[in-house]
Amino acid sequence: MTITERYASETARDYALRMLKRSIVSLELKPGMMLSENELSVALGLSRTPIREALIELGKTRIVEVLPQRGSRISLIDCDLVEEARFLRTVLEKAIIEQACELAPTLDFSVAQANVKLQKFYLENHLLDKLMELDNDFHREFFRLTNRLQTQQLLAGMTLHFDRLRSLSLIDIDASGIVKDHGLLLEAVRKGDKAEALAILTIHLNRSKLDEKTLRGRYPAYFKPEAETCA
């Protein structure tokens, strides 16, 4: 588990959370892998307390299983949960974009516009890490504009399931398409064109549709067995 430096004013719990989330989404911590509070506390140079609190938090979105008296485990990829995360994101983001269209005349899109410009810059200079970060910021901005940041925060926990699956697929992301989507989406929202905005968003959210069956075939050990009707 790669460990990077702790930020200056970051609490131990937030630090542990940041390390764990990154390692889980990047699949550095393998699905099914057992953890233990003691191991982690040694690895991160913290006590059990903040580690435990971080694991409990991750357990609430079921990205980690906390098994009393046995240990904690990186959850196997649960296709039902991945689908639910995708559902949640789609439903919420559509609703947010609709609201943003309605409120468009009263909203200040300068942050979003600056973001898109930066995206183009990073795209041309092949800084995909930065681009990914801007992508997240871009989508969050619409939640901020519509006063739905709390919703966004709940959503973020669930999208870990989806982000992790995306890490499994080695398919290159169509970065230029994504950036174009963002520009078009922003313009549509600014104009208050709800139909257009939703159409673009739908395409955009479907770009990352993955062939889960193929991935399941390639990495069966990472996946939770499908529910079978036990005879």
Add this chain to the structure above:
Amino acid sequence: MTITERYASETARDYALRMLKRSIVSLELKPGMMLSENELSVALGLSRTPIREALIELGKTRIVEVLPQRGSRISLIDCDLVEEARFLRTVLEKAIIEQACELAPTLDFSVAQANVKLQKFYLENHLLDKLMELDNDFHREFFRLTNRLQTQQLLAGMTLHFDRLRSLSLIDIDASGIVKDHGLLLEAVRKGDKAEALAILTIHLNRSKLDEKTLRGRYPAYFKPEAETCA
């Protein structure tokens, strides 16, 4: 703070959470009131650890504010957050009902049907507490049928904001109307009649619209001041 008995196999943390949630929603713990981990641990007969974990969890939905080095506070009623909770519930529940309509032929509505029957029984016998519980179960059942229980759990945390405001209003709930809604909604979903189901749901979710301004006028100390444009 009223304290009831701890269930047999309930963890200390879940017990603390249950007591806190109940007392917060019922307004027994007043908005703005300061708590402290030590006080609570004495009151509940637990140590700081499970209390602390419960407060952190409540802090994630912002029903409690955890202020480092100062204490924890029952959040003031934040109308923006109440509105956001209502938004979240409406958006999610509509999406769930739509899905349920689509899947209707493959779903087993027997649990929901039994629930509605029981609701009628409790309504006639004026057991409003039981009715409230059945109401929650009824709505959760559609999340279960569509495999969206994780979503429901996230939603449940946010609805505390709304439930608390409802406790403030002394207005009698139109219980018979609610029960009727449930019966009609279930039948519409069973028939797969999406338009009808959504129409009923919209009416149903609007029944509990409250006059927040009146309540704010009556209990100003419980409310977070509206964001003012500071001169």
Add this chain to the structure above:
DNA sequence: ATTGACGTACTTGTATGGCAATGGTACAAT
């Protein structure tokens, strides 16, 4: 009366050590 320095009490964040309960495992006994 106002201001500023200082100390005190209290709070959360974290560390540390420990115990109870329980699932897992290895191994002996049958």
Add this chain to the structure above:
DNA sequence: ATTGTACCATTGCCATACAAGTACGTCAAT
């Protein structure tokens, strides 16, 4: 092959302690 048993690791929880930061009262200086 099955069963019983001892042992180990783990989390849930407890108790205590300390660090760091906030609130508040006191008190002197102005």
